[in-house]
Amino acid sequence: EKVEITKEQRTLMKVIVDAYSTHQIPQDVAKKLLQEQYSADENFLLLTEMATSQVQVLVEFTKNIPGFLSLDREDQIALLKGSAVEAMFLRSAQVFSRKMPSGQTEVLEERIRKSGISEEFIIPMFNFYKSIVSLHMVQEEQALLTTITILTPDRPYVKDQQAVERIQETMLELLRKLCVLQRPQEPQYFARLLGRLTELRTLSHYHAEMLTSWRTNDHKFTPLLCEIWDVQ
Numbered sequence: 139e140k141v142e143i144t145k146e147q148r149t150l151m152k153v154i155v156d157a158y159s160t161h162q163i164p165q166d167v168a169k170k171l172l173q174e175q176y177s178a179d180e181n182f183l184l185l186t187e188m189a190t191s192q193v194q195v196l197v198e199f200t201k202n203i204p205g206f207l208s209l210d211r212e213d214q215i216a217l218l219k220g221s222a223v224e225a226m227f228l229r230s231a232q233v234f235s236r237k238m239p240s241g242q243t244e245v246l247e248e249r250i251r252k253s254g255i256s257e258e259f260i261i262p263m264f265n266f267y268k269s270i271v272s273l274h275m276v277q278e279e280q281a282l283l284t285t286i287t288i289l290t291p292d293r294p295y296v297k298d299q300q301a302v303e304r305i306q307e308t309m310l311e312l313l314r315k316l317c318v319l320q321r322p323q324e325p326q327y328f329a330r331l332l333g334r335l336t337e338l339r340t341l342s343h344y345h346a347e348m349l350t351s352w353r354t355n356d357h358k359f360t361p362l363l364c365e366i367w368d369v370q
């Protein structure tokens with residue numbers, strides 16, 4: 139069928155992509171990736187700083203999702219807490235896709251591999267990164283996929299799931315059209331993107347175990363991470 143983006147969908151798209159591209163991790167944090175010395179503890183500290191910065195970036199981005207601020211306030215918190223890890227996996231995967239300048243990507247990979255995460259989580263984590271990189275998503279797809287992840291209605295403690303579903307459906311329809319228009323030769327591309335959201339759920343279960351094992355080894359998190367991840 140003839141697929142076309144309506145005027146209001148184009149406006150919605152612009153708002154989301156602008157918000158997604160505006161909020162980046164401050165360059166000084168990204169630069170530290172190259173400077174700090176290598177040790178499991180130093181790597182953990184750097185990753186903690188990046189995760190904390192990412193959560194701040196994520197909160198700002200989420201506030202710009204049209205309709206999000208009109209949701210029940212407690213549901214807004216429940217959506218953020220429930221999606222933070224998944225959104226950060228997506229974001230970190232996109233950082234790997236865009237090949238950061240001056241070899242930061244390799245350094246970042248090295249620091250994640252040597253930060254006290256057990257091998258059983260490293261393998262699925264980097265398989266996920268590879269699967270995201272192989273999709274060669276454009277920014278619109280990255281921004282919409284992150285938005286759809288945040289607007290997942292069945293997160294724990296969400297009261298008005300219908301209200302969340304309504305906004306998410308708008309985003310899903312827009313992403314579906316974008317995929318058809320961007321990749322006419324790949325009719326399954328939209329389904330493949332949504333398949334990654336299933337992988338993300340699995341990773342977020344692994345992540346809960348990663349947190350426990352870090353804490354067992356007496357690693358400290360920042361107050362913001364403790365709040366969003368319900369630790370300590």
Ligand SMILES: CC(C)c1onc(-c2c(Cl)cccc2Cl)c1COc1ccc2c(ccn2Cc2cccc(C(=O)O)c2)c1
Binds near residue numbers: 163186188233359
């Ligand atoms: C608390 C910390 C040790 C941690 O716990 N789980 C994870 C964790 C892990 Cl180890 C993997 C995936 C998700 C999380 Cl929360 C992490 C490390 O978290 C991050 C967070 C963001 C990350 C990374 C890696 C890359 N990024 C994104 C990034 C880096 C540099 C620049 C930019 C930018 O936008 O310009 C973005 C790690």
